[in-house]
Amino acid sequence: MQADFKEIYTQYSPPVFRVCMGYINDPAQARDLTQETFIAVWQGLSSFRGDSKMSTWILRIATNNCLRALERSKKIQTTELPFDIPERNEEQIEDKLAFLYKCIAELEETERIIISLLLEDLPQAEIAAIVGLTEVNTRVKIHRIKEKLAVKFKAHGQFE
Amino acid sequence: MDSLNDLKKVWLSADTCALPDTAGMMRAIHKYRSQKLMKKVALILTAICLIAVMVSVVFLYKSVMISTRLGEAGIIAAGLLLVITNIGSIGRLYDVKNLSNKEFIIYLEQVKINRAKYYRKTQIIGLSLVSVGLLLYIYEGVHIHLWLLLSAYAFVLLYILVMWLFVRPRVYKRQARKLDATISEMKRLADQF
Numbered sequence: 001m002q003a004d005f006k007e008i009y010t011q012y013s014p015p016v017f018r019v020c021m022g023y024i025n026d027p028a029q030a031r032d033l034t035q036e037t038f039i040a041v042w043q044g045l046s047s048f049r050g051d052s053k054m055s056t057w058i059l060r061i062a063t064n065n066c067l068r069a070l071e072r073s074k075k076i077q078t079t080e081l082p083f084d085i086p087e088r089n090e091e092q093i094e095d096k097l098a099f100l101y102k103c104i105a106e107l108e109e110t111e112r113i114i115i116s117l118l119l120e121d122l123p124q125a126e127i128a129a130i131v132g133l134t135e136v137n138t139r140v141k142i143h144r145i146k147e148k149l150a151v152k153f154k155a156h157g158q159f160e
Numbered sequence: 161m162d163s164l165n166d167l168k169k170v171w172l173s174a175d176t177c178a179l180p181d182t183a184g185m186m187r188a189i190h191k192y193r194s195q196k197l198m199k200k201v202a203l204i205l206t207a208i209c210l211i212a213v214m215v216s217v218v219f220l221y222k223s224v225m226i227s228t229r230l231g232e233a234g235i236i237a238a239g240l241l242l243v244i245t246n247i248g249s250i251g252r253l254y255d256v257k258n259l260s261n262k263e264f265i266i267y268l269e270q271v272k273i274n275r276a277k278y279y280r281k282t283q284i285i286g287l288s289l290v291s292v293g294l295l296l297y298i299y300e301g302v303h304i305h306l307w308l309l310l311s312a313y314a315f316v317l318l319y320i321l322v323m324w325l326f327v328r329p330r331v332y333k334r335q336a337r338k339l340d341a342t343i344s345e346m347k348r349l350a351d352q353f
Binding site: 031 | 167168173174176179182186188189192261342
């Protein structure tokens with residue numbers, strides 16, 4: 001079991017961290033949430049029956065963990081977006097990532113989760129299974145989130 | 161926005177090197193498990209020690225008054241109740257992170273009901289046993305001198321009153337407030353779906 005877990009951790013800890021980071025927008029807290037997620041994965045691994053994909057199961061734990069980290073979520077960084085971000089061609093990837101995190105942080109909690117999963121390249125059916133929505137509802141939600149993000153990007157002259 | 165693919169590229173560029181390696185993760189898991197279990201085990205061991213002390217007192221100190229025997233029985237019974245309740249709650253330390261949001265809300269509501277039941281029944285029985293037990297137990301030792309009797313009973317009564325009227329409701333209310341806040345926050349999040 002320990003060997004399986006190590007393999008699982010190596011494979012899934014980066015996506016879990018990115019999803020947590022998308023939700024909480026704080027590297028230290030995202031690390032803690034990732035750690036808590038894998039503690040839960042370790043605890044539940046022996047009872048995981050394979051009813052869903054491993055990635056679905058782990059990311060469901062991660063997203064539940066994020067949504068239930070109430071004390072932490074009060075500290076989410078949603079500070080004003082800077083209006084003087086350098087032109088796109090001069091921009092570093094880190095700046096773009098920081099800007100993306102800030103835009104996501106301004107969304108509702110569940111929207112943050114959904115967009116993070118979408119950016120992890122998960123199919124909509126899997127996102128629906130993780131968040132407990134129907135595929136149709138998930139599609140509608142994704143469409144709305146994309147619209148909201150597009151407005152934010154446009155307002156700040158990013159990714160145009 | 162150029163396209164979702166551009167955003168994905170940016171998204172995947174996040175630095176994940178600061179995550180602990182597998183060995184670090186395994187250490188964190190073992191530390192977490194032992195910490196969580198140790199709190200419960202420490203409480204159970206303390207209660208067992210209390211029972212052991214009282215049982216040895218029963219055999220070592222040959223009391224002449226029935227009040228002392230009743231007091232000892234009350235304190236031992238309260239200790240046993242504490243042990244049984246906490247051993248039962250170890251089984252409830254299962255993982256709830258795989259529950260859906262609706263299931264989690266139901267779980268929290270159940271926790272709320274269980275806590276209220278514990279506060280109104282089990283805790284009252286336990287505290288009553290230990291309070292009456294203490295009051296009866298000390299009588300034999302202090303009844304000879306009036307001043308000793310009065311001061312001992314004043315002290316014990318004050319302790320019991322503080323526990324009943326201040327500590328117990330305060331702890332319960334604080335836990336209930338926290339649980340209510342969690343439930344309402346989870347309901348708010350569930351409404352977003």
